[in-house]
Amino acid sequence: MVAISKPPVELFFLKQITNNNHHPPTIPIIDLSKTESKHLLVKACQDFGFFKVVNHGVPLKFINKLESEAMKFFSSPLSFKQKAGPPDPFGYGNKQLGQNGDFGWVEYLLLNLKAEPDRNNPTISVCEDNPQEFQCAVNDYVIAVKKMTCEILELLADELKLQSRDALSKMLLDEQSDSVFRVNYYPPCPEVQEHEMKGKKLIGFGEHTDPQIISVLRSNNTSGLEILLKDGSWMPVSPDSNSFFINVGDSLQVMTNGRFKSVKHRVVANSLKSRLSMIYFGGPPLNEKIAPLPSLMENDEASLYKEFTWFEYKKSAFNSRLSDNRLGFFENN
Ligand code: GA4
Numbered sequence: 001m002v003a004i005s006k007p008p009v010e011l012f013f014l015k016q017i018t019n020n021n022h023h024p025p026t027i028p029i030i031d032l033s034k035t036e037s038k039h040l041l042v043k044a045c046q047d048f049g050f051f052k053v054v055n056h057g058v059p060l061k062f063i064n065k066l067e068s069e070a071m072k073f074f075s076s077p078l079s080f081k082q083k084a085g086p087p088d089p090f091g092y093g094n095k096q097l098g099q100n101g102d103f104g105w106v107e108y109l110l111l112n113l114k115a116e117p118d119r120n121n122p123t124i125s126v127c128e129d130n131p132q133e134f135q136c137a138v139n140d141y142v143i144a145v146k147k148m149t150c151e152i153l154e155l156l157a158d159e160l161k162l163q164s165r166d167a168l169s170k171m172l173l174d175e176q177s178d179s180v181f182r183v184n185y186y187p188p189c190p191e192v193q194e195h196e197m198k199g200k201k202l203i204g205f206g207e208h209t210d211p212q213i214i215s216v217l218r219s220n221n222t223s224g225l226e227i228l229l230k231d232g233s234w235m236p237v238s239p240d241s242n243s244f245f246i247n248v249g250d251s252l253q254v255m256t257n258g259r260f261k262s263v264k265h266r267v268v269a270n271s272l273k274s275r276l277s278m279i280y281f282g283g284p285p286l287n288e289k290i291a292p293l294p295s296l297m298e299n300d301e302a303s304l305y306k307e308f309t310w311f312e313y314k315k316s317a318f319n320s321r322l323s324d325n326r327l328g329f330f331e332n333n
Pocket residue numbers: 089097098099100102110180182208209210211212281317318319320321322
């Protein structure tokens with residue numbers, strides 16, 4: 001059992017930076033049922049590294065089932081939740097994020113999706129005496145979300161005219177794909193209002209980029225997610241429980257030699273309502289070489305990055321602090 005130390009409350013607060021932009025950009029909305037979405041997808045990955053997906057085809061019953069199972073889990077006594085083991089890196093975590101001194105106002109479950117989840121053969125163990133129902137709900141959800149994610153990666157590959165349509169999706173479909181699933185529960189925090197009056201925001205999950213290829217987030221209707229815009233201001237993302245929010249990860253930024261942007265994002269806590277988000281992080285196999293895709297490179301275009309394997313990048317990422325610029329270490333000067 002892990003003893004969860006209580007970090008000082010001051011660690012969670014951010015000075016509030018006001019967005020003085022009177023015309024903040026709007027987040028691209030991609031309708032996956034429309035054929036012209038390919039073009040918009042590429043544009044969204046270039047301009048923001050972030051977009052919202054509607055008509056996604058993920059059955060509502062899988063989403064709702066997982067949300068209610070997850071709420072049941074997070075409402076359970078601490079002693080039960082801790083049976084999932086400490087997050088090193090997979091298990092149940094409370095306030096502590098990673099191993100390098102980051103904290104947030106959040107509880108979470110981090111699960112390894114190493115093997116292909118299969119509804120008849122659940123491979124994801126949430127915790128020892130975990131009800132089968134939670135495992136099945138995760139499996140059904142992940143299978144459907146992974147299918148949608150691969151469709152998006154195939155549309156991107158098509159529009160980018162990569163060698164093959166599955167040039168990106170095959171890394172997620174590979175049975176060695178190192179993908180991860182995370183459920184974050186942000187309890188309401190009554191202290192938020194008091195601190196907001198002093199111009200401070202409470203951090204749920206501190207600013208960071210995701211190391212993988214692509215991340216797919218679905219949340220309940222509680223706000224909190226913010227993305228960092230090019231002008232350095234934070235833009236709140238209106239929650240939408242019927243849609244998915246997708247962001248480009250560091251690995252996809254490298255594979256496109258910087259054309260696609262791995263967007264910095266964070267979550268601020270809410271004073272009244274709890275926020276529940278579930279995120280699928282699509283990652284490549286550990287031995288995959290992460291480098292700009294040759295078919296994307298112009299004649300004399302130089303690679304912005306030194307070549308590395310996903311294993312090397314992941315190792316370095318897990319040794320970093322949340323807000324670090326993890327790609328900096330792999331940049332060519
Ligand atoms: C950010 C994206 C994913 O949530 C995650 C996170 C991981 C963790 O929670 O253990 C990290 C973070 C994430 C990057 C830097 C390191 C590792 C916490 C942290 C401080 C699961 C991932 O892959 O990288």
